[in-house]
Amino acid sequence: xxxxxxxxxxxxxxxxxxxxxxxxxxxxxxxxxxxxxxxxxxxxxxxxxxxxxxxxxxxxxxxxxxxxxxxxxxxxxxxxxxxxxxxxxxxxxxxxxxxxxxxxxxxxxxxxxxxxxxxxxxxxxxxxxxxxxxxxxxxxxxxxxxxxxxxxxxxxxxxxxxxxxxxxxxxxxxxxxxxxxxxxxxxxxxxxxxxxxxxxxxxxxxxxxxxxxxxxxxxxxxxxxxxxxxxxxxxxxxxx
Amino acid sequence: xxxxxxxxxxxxxxxxxxxxxxxxxxxxxxxxxxxxxxxxxxxxxxxxxxxxxxxxxxxxxxxxxxxxxxxxxxxxxxxxxxxxxxxxxxxxxxxxxxxxxxxxxxxxxxxxxxxxxxxxxxxxxxxxxxxxxxxxxxxxxxxxxxxxxxxxxxxxxxxxxxxxxxxxxxxxxxxxxxxxxxxxxxxxxxxxxxxxxxxxxxxxxxxxxxxxxxxxxxxxxxxxxxxxxxxxxxxxxxxx
DNA sequence: CTTCTACGGTATGAAAAAATACCAATGAAG
DNA sequence: CTTCATTGGTATTTTTTCATACCGTAGAAG
Numbered sequence: 422x423x424x425x426x427x428x429x430x431x432x433x434x435x436x437x438x439x440x441x442x443x444x445x446x447x448x449x450x451x452x453x454x455x456x457x458x459x460x461x462x463x464x465x466x467x468x469x470x471x472x473x474x475x476x477x478x479x480x481x482x483x484x485x486x487x488x489x490x491x492x493x494x495x496x497x498x499x500x501x502x503x504x505x506x507x508x509x510x511x512x513x514x515x516x517x518x519x520x521x522x523x524x525x526x527x528x529x530x531x532x533x534x535x536x537x538x539x540x541x542x543x544x545x546x547x548x549x550x551x552x553x554x555x556x557x558x559x560x561x562x563x564x565x566x567x568x569x570x571x572x573x574x575x576x577x578x579x580x581x582x583x584x585x586x587x588x589x590x591x592x593x594x595x596x597x598x599x600x601x602x603x604x605x606x607x608x609x610x611x612x613x614x615x616x617x618x619x620x621x622x623x624x625x626x627x628x629x630x631x632x633x634x635x636x637x638x639x640x641x642x643x644x645x646x647x648x649x650x651x652x653x654x655x656x657x658x659x660x661x
Numbered sequence: 662x663x664x665x666x667x668x669x670x671x672x673x674x675x676x677x678x679x680x681x682x683x684x685x686x687x688x689x690x691x692x693x694x695x696x697x698x699x700x701x702x703x704x705x706x707x708x709x710x711x712x713x714x715x716x717x718x719x720x721x722x723x724x725x726x727x728x729x730x731x732x733x734x735x736x737x738x739x740x741x742x743x744x745x746x747x748x749x750x751x752x753x754x755x756x757x758x759x760x761x762x763x764x765x766x767x768x769x770x771x772x773x774x775x776x777x778x779x780x781x782x783x784x785x786x787x788x789x790x791x792x793x794x795x796x797x798x799x800x801x802x803x804x805x806x807x808x809x810x811x812x813x814x815x816x817x818x819x820x821x822x823x824x825x826x827x828x829x830x831x832x833x834x835x836x837x838x839x840x841x842x843x844x845x846x847x848x849x850x851x852x853x854x855x856x857x858x859x860x861x862x863x864x865x866x867x868x869x870x871x872x873x874x875x876x877x878x879x880x881x882x883x884x885x886x887x888x889x890x891x892x893x894x895x896x897x898x899x900x901x
Numbered sequence: 902c903t904t905c906t907a908c909g910g911t912a913t914g915a916a917a918a919a920a921t922a923c924c925a926a927t928g929a930a931g
Numbered sequence: 932c933t934t935c936a937t938t939g940g941t942a943t944t945t946t947t948t949c950a951t952a953c954c955g956t957a958g959a960a961g
Contacts, residue, residue, distance in 0.1 A: 430686065430689065430690045430693065430695050430839055431686070431690065431695075431703070431708065431711045431712060432711070432712075432832075432836060433711070433712055433713035434683055434686055434712045434713055434714055435679065435682075435713050435714065436713075438917070438918085439674060439675065439917080439918065439919095440917085440918090442674045442675075443674055446671070446674055450671060455671075463671070464937080464938060464939085465938080465939065466938085466939095468671065471671050471672070471673070472671060472672075472673055472674045473673035473675050473676075474674055474675065474918080474919085475918060475919040475920070476919090476920090477918070477919070477920090478917085478918060478919075480939085480940085483939095494939070495926095495927085495938085495939080496925080496926055496927070496938060496939040496940070497925085497926045497938060497939075498926085498927055498929075498935085498936060498937040498938055499927070499928060499929075499937075499938075500927065500928090500937080500938050500939060501937095501938065501939080502939090529830070529831070530830075530831045530832055530833050530834075531833065533785060533829055533830065533831035533833075533834055534831050534833035534834045534837070536781070536785060537778065537781030537782050537784070537785050537829070537831070537834050537837075538778065538781055539781075540780075540781045540784055540785075540882075541776070541777030541778055541779075541780045541781030541784075542777050544777070544780055544781075544882065544886075545773060545776060545780075548886075589773055589777070590769070590770075590773065591769070591770045591773035591774050591777070592770055593770050593771065593773075593774035593841075593844075594770075594773055597774070597778070597837060601833075604833075638882075638883075638886075639879040639882070639883075642784065642878075642879070642882065643879075646788075646878075678948085679947080679948065679949095680947085680948090704907075704908060704909085705908080706907095706908085706909095714948080714949085715948060715949045715950070716949090716950090717948070717949070717950090718947085718948060718949080720909085720910085734909070735908090735909080735956095735957085736908065736909040736910070736955080736956055736957070737907080737908060737909075737955085737956040737957025737958065738905090738906060738907045738956080738957055738958055738959075739907075739957070739958060740907080740908050740909060740956080740957065740958090741907095741908065741909080742909090
């Protein structure tokens, strides 16, 4: 086995210290809208358990997000850490800056990764026999995006994409899909949400769902690829 | 966004402490044959840097692997940690035990994950224009497996599969692919390596490479799916 | 047979993170 | 308006992890 493959396995065990990783994780949960505007995060004690870190470390992370203006922390019963962040105005002025802030290599890496994961997930879901509840869930998420208020579009779009991976029943795949999306969230948020684009994306979403429900793996994969390629090409175009 | 999606993002930040994670990583590098029998790991100082941990922590991990009989550590110049582990005799007696040691849900999860990642990677590689060096690499890995000594079969098979993800140029995808394979290594090692199976797998590997070189994403993906499905079905069959 | 050097082995103090226990505030329920 | 459960806030101790410096060994090169 060549040395190149050593890199895949002897890569860093830790992406950073516990504090940094926790800030990242929470920030992404907020930016992705997993916890929507105005809602509160789970209590510190619960969160610490779920994240596998101590409450002290979690609190440091929460405090830094509070100081950065993402959270409003209130104490007392019915208190908690409330999300006080709305995705930036979908005007998309600083896309070029955002793209170039991430390295060109990193961008290509993230886009390829996302493409592989999401295509694979859709493909697998298309080979699976879905029960009525699963079909309903998929269709529900589809209509949620299609009828989304522009301010809520990204959040529901994310939910739709994640649903595909989740419905495969593989937590690993779902986590990978979420991770892949996270790596391009900031960039996506900088892209204006325009009417024609929404309509176009809506048609592609419909195509993805149709292929999945029809049990057409190749079609589902191709539909996802087409859908993602549009965004990917746009982002690549902004590279300096 | 539903609560189910909270799980994807608010999952543990840390899989364990640095020591445990390091032991896992090294053990897998050994079991996968990334560092073959008789070879030595990089020096402690280099490894510590690459893994992003302190030398002290790394040494603890190495010592536990040494005590477990996986490594032979020698000091002095030209010393180091040498791999003293050979995959178990390909007799495959305890497959059922190995399968049931892992939970049924975990097994399904791992198999689905692997299927999605590897199909996605092959598909992407098939849409990529490979230069001559890349084509040569792919063909080299293919012939390596085909001409493998039975004792070295698993290692070269792993190398072949990883190559596909690596050739996409996405480190994230390569890491995910390695991770997916790691989750079923023990099970694969418990499957006897028999002549007919090797021949069959060889044909499938050939089909995968052909489809990739022909620029046929659907074909590549399907070929990978068929290849993996055989193993997956076998493993699922051993569930209690 | 000496030397040089790349390796593992060891010691120590600082920093990060975790575990634990307890304090304080809030606001709905009664 | 009192009670009380739930939440964030704080302090203390222990464990883990890291950073740094230095020691001991082996083996090739001269």
